Amino acid sequence: MKSFIVEVGNLHKSFGKQQVLQGVNLMVEQGKVIGLLGRNGAGKSTLLECILGLREADTGNSVLFGRPVNAMSEQVRANIGYVPQKSELFEWLTPKQLLDYFKALYPRWNQAKVDGLMQRWGFGGEVADKQISKLSGGEKQRLSIIRALAHDPKLLVLDEPVASLDPVGRRDFLQELIGDVIERDTTVIFSTHILSDLERVALDVAFLQGGKIVLQGALDELLEGRNLSLEDLFVEVTK
Numbered sequence: 001m002k003s004f005i006v007e008v009g010n011l012h013k014s015f016g017k018q019q020v021l022q023g024v025n026l027m028v029e030q031g032k033v034i035g036l037l038g039r040n041g042a043g044k045s046t047l048l049e050c051i052l053g054l055r056e057a058d059t060g061n062s063v064l065f066g067r068p069v070n071a072m073s074e075q076v077r078a079n080i081g082y083v084p085q086k087s088e089l090f091e092w093l094t095p096k097q098l099l100d101y102f103k104a105l106y107p108r109w110n111q112a113k114v115d116g117l118m119q120r121w122g123f124g125g126e127v128a129d130k131q132i133s134k135l136s137g138g139e140k141q142r143l144s145i146i147r148a149l150a151h152d153p154k155l156l157v158l159d160e161p162v163a164s165l166d167p168v169g170r171r172d173f174l175q176e177l178i179g180d181v182i183e184r185d186t187t188v189i190f191s192t193h194i195l196s197d198l199e200r201v202a203l204d205v206a207f208l209q210g211g212k213i214v215l216q217g218a219l220d221e222l223l224e225g226r227n228l229s230l231e232d233l234f235v236e237v238t239k
């Protein structure tokens with residue numbers, strides 16, 4: 001039996017009077033790819049941040065790799081890759097400098113993979129030496145993804161990773177992701193509003209609505225017998 005990489009129990013988070021997460025439970029097995037869906041403002045980013053311990057929950061717990069997120073060693077933390085919704089790259093560096101900086105931080109850094117992605121994802125020429133602040137939104141997002149994949153993480157958490165990518169960029173990214181999952185049994189949680197992408201990669205989906213995961217399961221099983229498209233299901237579940 002495979003182990004659970006992510007175990008989230010009864011997570012609550014409010015901002016002032018606004019209760020955003022109201023008892024989220026979410027279990028993710030090793031090697032699963034889960035698409036996290038929900039309306040704008042449903043709390044997807046908040047949930048992903050709480051799962052990773054980047055934002056403190058009010059109550060409840062997040063356990064990653066069998067360890068509470070707030071008591072994780074650096075070694076365990078190095079198994080995680082994260083692409084935030086808004087990339088927080090060091091804007092004054094160049095892409096090359098940024099990747100060299102992170103390379104020094106991670107014991108398991110796959111330089112061959114980085115070199116390949118840089119070539120294929122548009123950083124082969126002078127863009128690699130341009131200041132990050134001057135890159136386009138899509139270029140920054142690609143760089144953020146390269147950074148997150150570079151250390152071969154066992155858990156990848158992606159918050160709308162493809163929102164600024166063009167169709168070719170989205171396809172390249174999804175191929176890379178699928179390759180990673182197949183080769184390395186990577187566990188992936190990613191939020192997106194692009195349902196067609198989700199249908200291409202996510203085998204499982206989880207719907208966040210009213211501060212809770214209201215539906216989670218294998219995409220084909222959820223759609224089977226309902227005679228619905230994923231878009232129909234989204235509308236129905238998030239009403």
Ligand SMILES: Nc1ncnc2c1ncn2[C@@H]1O[C@H](COP(=O)(O)OP(=O)(O)OP(=O)(O)O)[C@@H](O)[C@H]1O
Binds near residue numbers: 045
């Ligand atoms: N730091 C904060 N302070 C106050 N309110 C916040 C803060 N961060 C998020 N919120 C609120 O919490 C709610 C959930 O926000 P969140 O960004 O998690 O939603 P989301 O599901 O990721 O949305 P989207 O699909 O639009 O990206 C929103 O109503 C937002 O205004």
